[in-house]
Amino acid sequence: MSSTILELHNVSKIYGNLKALADINLSVNAGDWLSIMGPSGSGKTTMINIIGCMDTPSVGSVILDGVDISKENAASLTRIRRDKIGLIFQQFHLISYLTAVENVMVAQYYHSMPDEEEAMEALAKVGLADRARHLPAQLSGGEQQRVCIARALINSPQILLGDEPTGNLDEENEGIVVDIFRRLHEEGVTIIVVTHDPEVGDVAQRKIVLEHGRIVDDIDQSATFGEALKLKSNVSV
């Protein structure tokens, strides 16, 4: 029986007259792989920002690992984000003047203590051991995203959040990233991915669809999960 790692209760986010999120209720179990889909402006990024402790809801509560984060101040949210969340971005957001391994170590540095050996292992896990001393500009898009994943995982977060993690990748690299997610899921990592891409959305264990800030569909894909994964992760790392 999996424990609940994340709960959203009647969460709304209101900007003036605009309701970016409207009365969202969601529960995610530890080890789940959830994809959030929906058209532009549907509230996907707002939702992931709230889950990722980079924003707070206007109404409702967000319980992350038993703690209501909706009322926390900015400093507490930073601390919670550092300890519990691993972030993967569409634009990779690597620090241009640091090598791949240094980019991974930055997350360690802000979390606790930098450990180059451990950072190298994380890079090896995403197949980039031989590219560890390269600067981001010397890496392909797929390689940069894998560094980003290694950085997100280095502090063993409770939830891995991906905001369009394959949005800037070609099909081959998309497959590599999905395969990494598959392995992480097997290891029990909770993954929440926002995506436009139906193929990436379909490989998740569960998929929710947002429209105008509301969840309009919540699909359990457990039955087709394995098959979709086999098709998608056609390139092994």
Next chain:
Amino acid sequence: MANRHGSRRRMYWRMVSSSLIRRASRLIIAVLAIAIGATILSGLVTIYYDIPDQLGREFRSYGANLIVLPGGEEKITPTTLARLREIIGESRIVGMAPYRYQTVKINEQPYIIAGTDLAQAEKNSPFWYVEGRWGNVQDTSSVMVGHEIAETLGLNLGDNFMVQGVRYGEQAEASGQNLSALENQKRDLARQNFHRTFTVCGIVTTGGAEEGFIFADIDMLDELIGDTYRADAVECSVVADAAELSAISARIEAEIPGLMPRAVRRLTQSQDIVLGKLQALVLLVTAVVLIITMISVYTTMMAMVAERRREIALKKALGAENRLVMSELLGEGVLLGFIGGAMGVYLGFEFAQRVSLNVFGRAINFQAALIPATIAMFIAITVLASIIPVRKVMDIHPAIVLKGE
């Protein structure tokens, strides 16, 4: 725990130095701004501290600024002269010329011959106009005569003339009115008298009392009059301002009783006024340079923070607290200040050296204390100028900045 802190510190400097090294092309303007500021500042400070010395030496071309006279009947001996040198300090002395004045007769008319150390007198009085050349210790039969004497006696360069006088300690005999000129001359050439023929090697024009003297080597004069070295006065050209000169005078009075040191106030006061104005000017320029450097660093850091908004947002998204991100940017400021300051120390000395050589014609001494002082000052300036830009970090919201792609 110590290892943990060590590891974090190493990572901190790794990030800070990587940012500077790998973004060198973007930071070159900031480094140049700091280096130029540090160059001008350290150069001006070097000049500021060297001006009193340089200007003091420059003012020495206007003549001696300290005259030492014997208090009573006692004259100044070589031992006293050596002690004077010791008290004043060899490094401060531009020239120190003892003078012995002796009345002599030329063509039966009285004149004064001033025996001195001609080399030192030349150092003391570079403003004298000497037609011909200065006399020297190697050629004691040549003397310099004042312009007034040369005119009176009709002397030109290379002319010979004879001086006569009474040896030291002897009584002069008055010319016998009943004696013939030949007999009087014989008497003058007698044992108690001296006579010697000199050649005019230089004619001195100063516009002052010096034009009425004959200048000869003091040792030769002593020998001529048959006495040991005894000076009537010592003229000193000393590198010192009015206060220092007063202190030196007081020390001479205290340590060598019987001597009367007299500072030439007109000279020392003028020197102090010019020096004060120059130093005020240097301070003003230094303050302006500091302000300009701070503005330059401020705008560069402001641009740097704006340019790196995404990176800062990312660091905050990864869990960095504001103070950590700010400390990294300030760390970069410290390194920039260090590099710029170090460059400035070297270039500043070169700058000061060139200014000194061109303006004063002399090299300056390197002030070792300027190395840490300049570097520390520019680290402080850079950090100070970076505070407001770096505080902008607090306004950066990761969700907004990272979303804005």
